[in-house]
Amino acid sequence: MQSSTGRPNRRGGGPESSAETPEGRDTVPTHTGVGGDPRFDDPWYDALASGWGELDGTGAPAPVVPPARRQQESRGGGAADVYLEVQRSAAFQEVRSRYRRFVIPGVAIFFSWYVGYVVTATTAPGFMARPVVGAVNVAMLAGLGQFLTTFLFTWAYARHARLRRDRAALDLRWDTQELTRGLRGGGS
Amino acid sequence: MTGNHQMLALVLFSAFVAVTLAITTWVSRHRQGSAEEFYAGGRLFSPMENGFAIAGDYMSAASFLGISGLIALFGYDGLLYSVGFLVAWLVVLFLVAELVRNCGRFTLADVVASRMRERPVRIAAGTSSVTVSVLYLVAQMVGAGSLVALLLGGTSEAAQSWTVIAVGALMVIYVSLGGMRATTWIQIVKAVLLMGGAITLTVLVLVRFHGDFDQLLRTAAERSGHGDAFLAPGLRYGGDLTSRFDFISLGLALVLGTAGLPHILSRFYTVPTARAARRSVVWSIGLIGGFYLMTIVLGFGAAAIVGPQAVRGSNAAGNTAVPLLALDLGGGADSTGGTVLFAIVAAIAFATILAVVAGITLASSASVAHDLYASLRRPRAKPRSEVAVARTAAVGIGVVAIALGLLARDLNVAFLVGLAFAVAASANLPVLLYSLFWGGFTTRGAVWSVYGGLIPSVVLVLLSPVVSGSPESLFPGVDFQYFPLQNPGLVSIPLGFLAGWLGTVTSAEEPDEAKHAETEVRSLTGAGAV
Numbered sequence: 001m002q003s004s005t006g007r008p009n010r011r012g013g014g015p016e017s018s019a020e021t022p023e024g025r026d027t028v029p030t031h032t033g034v035g036g037d038p039r040f041d042d043p044w045y046d047a048l049a050s051g052w053g054e055l056d057g058t059g060a061p062a063p064v065v066p067p068a069r070r071q072q073e074s075r076g077g078g079a080a081d082v083y084l085e086v087q088r089s090a091a092f093q094e095v096r097s098r099y100r101r102f103v104i105p106g107v108a109i110f111f112s113w114y115v116g117y118v119v120t121a122t123t124a125p126g127f128m129a130r131p132v133v134g135a136v137n138v139a140m141l142a143g144l145g146q147f148l149t150t151f152l153f154t155w156a157y158a159r160h161a162r163l164r165r166d167r168a169a170l171d172l173r174w175d176t177q178e179l180t181r182g183l184r185g186g187g188s
Numbered sequence: 189m190t191g192n193h194q195m196l197a198l199v200l201f202s203a204f205v206a207v208t209l210a211i212t213t214w215v216s217r218h219r220q221g222s223a224e225e226f227y228a229g230g231r232l233f234s235p236m237e238n239g240f241a242i243a244g245d246y247m248s249a250a251s252f253l254g255i256s257g258l259i260a261l262f263g264y265d266g267l268l269y270s271v272g273f274l275v276a277w278l279v280v281l282f283l284v285a286e287l288v289r290n291c292g293r294f295t296l297a298d299v300v301a302s303r304m305r306e307r308p309v310r311i312a313a314g315t316s317s318v319t320v321s322v323l324y325l326v327a328q329m330v331g332a333g334s335l336v337a338l339l340l341g342g343t344s345e346a347a348q349s350w351t352v353i354a355v356g357a358l359m360v361i362y363v364s365l366g367g368m369r370a371t372t373w374i375q376i377v378k379a380v381l382l383m384g385g386a387i388t389l390t391v392l393v394l395v396r397f398h399g400d401f402d403q404l405l406r407t408a409a410e411r412s413g414h415g416d417a418f419l420a421p422g423l424r425y426g427g428d429l430t431s432r433f434d435f436i437s438l439g440l441a442l443v444l445g446t447a448g449l450p451h452i453l454s455r456f457y458t459v460p461t462a463r464a465a466r467r468s469v470v471w472s473i474g475l476i477g478g479f480y481l482m483t484i485v486l487g488f489g490a491a492a493i494v495g496p497q498a499v500r501g502s503n504a505a506g507n508t509a510v511p512l513l514a515l516d517l518g519g520g521a522d523s524t525g526g527t528v529l530f531a532i533v534a535a536i537a538f539a540t541i542l543a544v545v546a547g548i549t550l551a552s553s554a555s556v557a558h559d560l561y562a563s564l565r566r567p568r569a570k571p572r573s574e575v576a577v578a579r580t581a582a583v584g585i586g587v588v589a590i591a592l593g594l595l596a597r598d599l600n601v602a603f604l605v606g607l608a609f610a611v612a613a614s615a616n617l618p619v620l621l622y623s624l625f626w627g628g629f630t631t632r633g634a635v636w637s638v639y640g641g642l643i644p645s646v647v648l649v650l651l652s653p654v655v656s657g658s659p660e661s662l663f664p665g666v667d668f669q670y671f672p673l674q675n676p677g678l679v680s681i682p683l684g685f686l687a688g689w690l691g692t693v694t695s696a697e698e699p700d701e702a703k704h705a706e707t708e709v710r711s712l713t714g715a716g717a718v
């Protein structure tokens with residue numbers, strides 16, 4: 001898990017510093033001594049620790065072992081660093097840019113096609129009423145075209161995500177979880 | 189309507205109720221009472237199951253009865269609804285489904301609150317989620333009422349009221365006893381029934397016209413009395429400038445609203461991974477798209493076969509077009525086929541309403557218990573109480589929905605759903621997108637964006653012709669109508685985005701870089717997802 005303990009100190013010191021800087025190392029032990037740090041605002045952690053969900057995320061009884069919690073708290077700043085580190089890693093940047101390179105143009109295209117369709121239907125009904133084949137007019141073709149493009153976009157997105165993102169994201173997920181777990185385990 | 193109709197429909201519907209109650213009992217055998225189980229069904233559904241359940245949650249009475257009715261009455265303008273309802277799923281698929289699955293636990297507020305100060309954000313997001321759910325519930329209740337009016341052959345107020353109350357009571361039983369697992373299975377059963385019913389009717393309509401879609405359109409246009417204008421946009425929304433803007437407003441609300449609907453968002457948590465969430469959305473887009481294509485045939489079919497006059501005579505808003513179509517397709521009011529088909533369609537529509545109502549109630553009780561109660565409760569409340577609160581909240585929401593459903597009886601169901609979508613798009617979508625994609629977003633921005641969308645959209649509805657000032661409004665006697673549009677989306681959606689931006693740039697709080705990194709990494713990789 002992760003928490004925000006001690007983060008503001010570190011941020012004040014140098015937002016760009018990662019765990020490698022001496023300052024980052026100094027901060028964490030400082031907070032180890034502060035047992036019940038009250039400033040705790042992470043919802044996942046909160047949900048786990050404060051007991052208003054009686055079970056934890058996996059459906060197993062929530063771990064109510066104070067020493068483990070204390071340990072997590074003290075290492076919480078480290079977990080936050082892990083996320084910053086992963087965010088700056090080339091692998092993550094690659095996954096994110098693949099996602100964005102597909103999604104941003106995709107949203108732009110289907111949204112303007114839809115808005116264009118709606119606006120045309122309201123401002124140019126004459127054009128939309130123009131017959132094409134038999135009783136089928138431009139409006140009908142445009143409407144069915146919206147259905148068709150929706151199916152195509154869905155297929156393209158699913159394919160892109162499966163081929164270009166899934167594997168890299170899964171690797172990153174394991175790496176990130178290993179890193180956070182390593183932090184937690186090594187603290188004892 | 190003869191007694192046969194009623195009997196058969198009641199028998200079929202009772203069978204559905206019995207089956208769903210059996211499911212509820214069966215899935216709650218090994219109930220542990222955990223929040224995980226109650227809100228998310230243990231997160232162990234397969235993408236296909238969840239895809240059917242999403243489709244079941246989404247294809248409401250508004251779709252089955254409302255859209256077909258609008259097409260039967262207004263031709264092409266009704267079809268614009270189904271396009272909006274479908275294209276909206278691209279927003280969900282591209283921007284929301286996977287990321288929300290990775291970042292949250294049970295509700296919309298989980299995603300936002302992970303980066304922000306928790307309490308104010310949870311209260312804001314919980315409030316807006318409950319508001320959207322209640323509006324959506326009212327639409328379903330109205331659908332139930334008008335269906336019963338048709339089934340019992342008159343507008344007996346007592347019968348309608350009792351139906352609405354019975355629907356409310358059943359949904360409370362499903363939700364509070366069965367939680368998400370029972371609700372999901374009910375959605376799946378209902379989605380299969382609904383698709384089956386729609387396919388049967390579509391095939392029958394097409395057979396009637398010998399597979400000639402062109403002939404179907406021609407007959408519908410002729411029968412409607414509007415000629416070719418029936419097949420082009422403008423009959424309902426083409427009048428003056430106001431109604432055109434109204435239509436653009438509706439279109440925006442439909443396409444942006446789905447991604448903010450609490451009961452849709454909560455469905456993504458019932459599958460184990462983001463990949464499974466994506467695959468369930470792909471399944472549901474296939475099902476929903478196919479279904480809306482069929483509603484086009486059903487709507488024009490109702491116009492061509494039943495005729496807009498008869499549809500309007502039965503229910504002024506067009507909500508009963510499909511059952512009437514079924515009656516005619518089966519062979520007419522006095523034939524066995526007509527009776528059977530009518531009864532089946534009525535029972536499916538009932539089942540649809542029940543299932544959707546259960547889904548929304550569950551989502552809103554999650555918002556009440558997980559977001560509002562957890563933030564507002566006394567600090568020393570008993571630890572086991574959250575699920576109990578959710579069960580109680582389900583009852584309360586049921587009562588509110590019943591009361592409003594009785595009040596709003598004469599409004600078109602699809603139109604009411606349009607309002608719910610407008611509120612969802614204004615209050616929930618901006619905050620969701622900002623917190624997923626904007627590094628500089630702050631707590632104040634989140635709170636402002638929720639209220640900045642929620643308050644304008646609700647106030648504009650109250651000041652709109654829907655509530656007062658016109659013969660069709662809720663309170664025709666009084667006039668406090670100051671806003672010309674029926675749907676507030678055109679104004680309130682940009683306001684929601686604007687308020688979020690404004691709140692962020694004016695806030696003294698420095699955006700937390702590390703928490704944004706966490707949200708971004710988690711949302712795209714699934715690290716740390718529950």
